[in-house]
Amino acid sequence: MSTIPSIAGTLTRAQVASMAVATGTTVANLYYSQPILGDMAASLHVTGAQAGVVPILSQAGFAIGLVFVAPLGDLIDRKRLVIALEAMLCVALLALGVAPTLLAVYVAAFLTGVCATAVQVIVPLAATLAPPERRGHVVSQVFTGTLTGILSARIVAGLVAASWGWRAIFDLSAVAAAGVACLTAAMVPSEGVRHGPPYLRLLASTAAQWGRFATLRRVSLLGALTFGVFCAYWTTLTFELRGAFGFDTRQIGLFGIAAVLGAAVSPLAGKLSDRLKPSRMQLVTLGVLLVGTLLAAAGASSVWLLALATVVIDVGVQATQVSSLAQVYALDPLANSRINTVYIATFFTGGALGTTLGIQAWRLDGWTAVCVLLCLLSAIALVVAWRNAGDRSAAD
Incomplete structure (x- = not known):
């Protein structure tokens, strides 16, 4: 060991x-x-x-x-x-x-x-x-x-x-x-x-971490759903800004400043996650994410609403991620590199699926279909978090 x-x-x-x-x-x-x-x-x-x-x-x-x-x-x-x-x-x-x-x-x-x-x-x-x-x-x-x-x-x-x-x-x-x-x-x-353990045994035990911890499975699912929202949003936002508002490449790039503003909220989320139970914290952050997706739907008629939606969505995703990571890294300090590998692999899988679904939604009915997808994924994540908060076996 x-x-x-x-x-x-x-x-x-x-x-x-x-x-x-x-x-x-x-x-x-x-x-x-x-x-x-x-x-x-x-x-x-x-x-x-x-x-x-x-x-x-x-x-x-x-x-x-x-x-x-x-x-x-x-x-x-x-x-x-x-x-x-x-x-x-x-x-x-x-x-x-x-x-x-x-x-x-x-x-x-x-x-x-x-x-x-x-x-x-x-x-x-x-x-x-x-x-x-x-x-x-x-x-x-x-x-x-x-x-x-x-x-x-x-x-x-x-x-x-x-x-x-x-x-x-x-x-x-x-x-x-x-x-x-x-x-x-x-x-x-x-x-x-x-x-x-020897390297090959170390690799084999990485996958086994999924079965060891129910908390890891729960927060990995939340991570996949929220990063799916993030990737679906940012993949299709370029199309919306260019098509609906006539933005050029430079203007689209500068839109990323709104996302950086959202990143500044992460330290506050970290402090709150140290004071609140992570499962309760996630209810708040996922509620913020759902509000952001609703603002994105309203942003079809206003670039300022879309900028606000960008900040709110990023805050929701990032704050949820911070709370989830705090839970993950508390599971077993002796194995947290392997646990992190499982979590991040699931996280990026969700992002890849979100990107794919976002593109398909755009092809189906443009920004309207994308926003329906964003709201649906956010709502599913909120329901999962709600069930986790009500489950006394959820490790906080």
Whole structure:
């Protein structure tokens, strides 16, 4: 069985801030390519469809890393694992910045995704190091860094590419990855020696975590539903802004600022999750999410209502996620890297399904059908949370 030293409660504010910066800087690499695919295609003399494979490979690499790399956090010192992944990420990004052919870009993008799994090592590490009474607040701060990185990546990539070309964003991010490795070495506490099962047995036990904890199954379902709402909304929002309001690419990108404002609420949600039972907290946050989807439906006639809906939906999704993570990381500190893998895998599966359903709804009846889907998924999540709150066996 894996063992860890008793170091919970040692995190300072500066250490939490450094971990938030690390997660945001790292996860952004999965999204930098999305707004610059046209520039990449023109530079490499390939079609837009061929360039469009780049972000898919980054996400595929991240999925592979989530399954085969992130569980190593239950076997070795996670500080050392993060430093190693960030160093390799730096190399992969440098390769991406100088890749002369499409095949080289594909390989570098895939490796970038694998190394970006460092995010899913840092977040459970922060939860382990935080004292139980502050775990929700600490997780929310680190998770805010992750969300800010995701939401701002497209804006930053577009601005950098417009000024210095598409390769510059990867060169700058390579420098940032090296900086994160140094920051982690200097600021993040070490867990010391960890003794866990052999690697293959570790991987086999990852799937077994699903059966161990009813709470994990419950919050994973909520995570899948809420991230499904998030992805369905953001996938189709571009179509609505362009078609109904005549927004250009720059204006659509700036709409992401509304989402960043929503991310700022996560620390408050973390504090509340430390004071309230998570199941009750989720009733509140999912109620907020449902209100946001109703505002999105009303936003068909007003861009300002749509901007407000964007903030409210993001607040609902993020606050629910923070509360869920606080529950997940309290289950078993000795296995929370594997537990995190199960939760995040379910979370992203929900996002993929939400994206697919959102596109199909748009094809069926445009924004009206999308909003029906958003309201339906939010309502289902609220019903699930209501049943959980009434179930005394729900682990709070």
